[in-house]
Amino acid sequence: MLNDLYNPKTEAIAAIYTEAIRRYDPRRATTPIHVSFYPYVGINHTIRVRDNQIFVRIGDLCREMPIVCHRGLAFILIGKLFRRKIPAGAREAYAAYINSEAMRELTSRNKRERGRKFVNTPKGSVYDLELIFDNLNAAYFSGRIPKPVLTWSARKTYRILGHHDSHHDHIAISRSLDSPDVPRYVVDYVMFHEMLHIAHPTIHKNGRRHNHTAAFKRDEQKFAHFGPAERWIEQNVGKLKRAAKK
Ligand SMILES: [Zn+2]
DSSP states (O other), X not given: OOOGGXXXXXXXXXXXXXXXXXXXXXXXXXXXXXXXXEOOSSSOEXXXXXXXXXXXXXXXXXXXXXXXXXXXXXXXXHHHHTTOXXXXXXXXXXXXXXXXXXXXXXXXXXXXXHHHSOOOOSBOSSOBHHHHHHHHHHHHHTTOSOOOEEEEOSSOOSSOXXXXXXXXXXXXXXXXXXXTTSOHHHHHHHHXXXXXXXXXXXXXXXXXXXXXXXXXHHHHTTSTTXXXXXXXXXXXXXXXXXXXXX
């Protein structure tokens, strides 16, 4: 932990990106912008446009970056996106953090730790979540679901097989399912369910949250192997539980 004071929330960071957009191109000032942190190994960030919205993923290593350095990074990324000249000082503001002693220490510690632990990538030993997501997105959503961070869970959970975290724009699928004993349509089904959570955002009514609305459930049944997938899970939960305890 470097210093909690320097841990700006993603909303505050998003506001800086909006400022950068306005500065480069006032006509695009109202473009919705989504900022999230992503578990990239090393220092890496991405920016892309989808459905007239801008998605920024900032490498996890910059979670504790001071806001002035985020400002520099915002002007660099938006400038690159719009193919514009990066204003003076932006690169320096960002580089000040990247080249700092604290950051160097964090980078080397991160590399050491990731060498030891699971590398949290969407590619499992059997199934590739990126591929599964892309195929489902094309088959059922006309490719309209913006891709969240996709990871296998660190542990083999068996009660919860998938989880969508809208705040962090993240879908985790239980590592229990990354096995040759699990049919592909089961992994597809669990992913499909989590994708429906993106297509049908939580509704707040009378102070209650509704996740699995009637519309959600109707769409869920459109999955080609809905019945068999439900049955397989029902019949194999014991097996998954035993595998999780090994
Ligand atoms: Zn659900």
